[in-house]
Amino acid sequence: MTTPPAPGPPRAQRADAQRNFERILAVARTVVAEQGTQASLRDIARRAGVGLGTLYRHFPTRDALLETLLGRRFDLLAERADALAGTRAPVEALKEWLGEFTAGAAVYRGLAASMMATIDDENSPLHASCAAMRRSGARLLARAQEAGEVRADIDGTDLFALVSAVGWVSDQAPSLTARREHLLSLVMDGLTRRDTPEPGAG
């Protein structure tokens, strides 16, 4: 029996909420890199100096938190792909980008799995940024294919899957982490055409 809630747009987000959102995200990035995606959310909340309820207010599920982390990573990778497309030769740009892609998979331990899951789930909030990132990567691929340097019978999904797979496996055992570059180059060698052998390849 008081005045009704004011109509119109809702109030702006409170400053403490925004601050906590970023704090949680920053801590989560660190903890996930340390412990993988199974890290305790209580632990993340504690280290961020917020209550568990606050964490859940901002990220209603564990996946929501991981998705936000991953979404930002996707955006960075998309930007990076676009930048490389403008400054490097087709195959070099592609290889450079894929190297950064797999290296990132190691830091975001276990996120490769979440990433692959979004491919089929169009309702995932990640789907959009994941698709955008893949489009940027696919442009690099197309450039290399048009230059005749990468076999034409693969698409962005194939490439994405193979590179994620290498990123994942490299993160499974220390002795494999040491081989990440090598494994990636084995895959890339298979995708690049060798009709025109290039001398002095490492």
Added chain:
Amino acid sequence: MTTPPAPGPPRAQRADAQRNFERILAVARTVVAEQGTQASLRDIARRAGVGLGTLYRHFPTRDALLETLLGRRFDLLAERADALAGTRAPVEALKEWLGEFTAGAAVYRGLAASMMATIDDENSPLHASCAAMRRSGARLLARAQEAGEVRADIDGTDLFALVSAVGWVSDQAPSLTARREHLLSLVMDGLTRRDTPEPGAG
């Protein structure tokens, strides 16, 4: 104040214990295929018709259970490799075996990860059977390399890693499962030398 425990070898394993051991293992195989390696051990115990304590008596940790499952799979794959070595041409045998390898990874959902972990852990009870399986696979690889059909600068670990990676990624999303054979062939194409192109390849 009674007679001391009889010296000499301990009594033979009781029949009910052996029965429960096999029941638990059989149920675990099913449940892991259904739900992955994160399946509830309580659930496995219940479906096997034994108490939780019984499960833990036989398999003191979750890993011990998974290791037993995986060890049996390794033994089968080792046998299979040896059989193929005797009946098929080098590259065909290798491809056939790797196909079975990746297909198995799908049934043993999530076990690829456990598998990779044993590579660096010599204390793991799995290490022996895993190494034996890899040796059998490596013999297939060596045959194909000696025939000049697979590039010489890779070893069994590279092959094992790449194929596990493909097996893993194929299990991450339905749309990728459909591409498993294709992804594997992309990798294999990269490993096989194409100096002698074979017509009519699909």
Added chain:
DNA sequence: TCATATACGGAGCAGTGCTCCGTTTGACTA
């Protein structure tokens, strides 16, 4: 038949993800 080593099974503990709700606070208004 009996004695006992062995195996069984589930209550209990400490941890987890996630929900709920009483308390606090930042931001807008007068």
Added chain:
DNA sequence: TAGTCAAACGGAGCACTGCTCCGTATATGA
């Protein structure tokens, strides 16, 4: 500046988990 209140906070609590412990039941050998 004081008052108001939606929004945000934070942690107790619930249902689950992996794993331990120990009293009870039983298969086995004498």
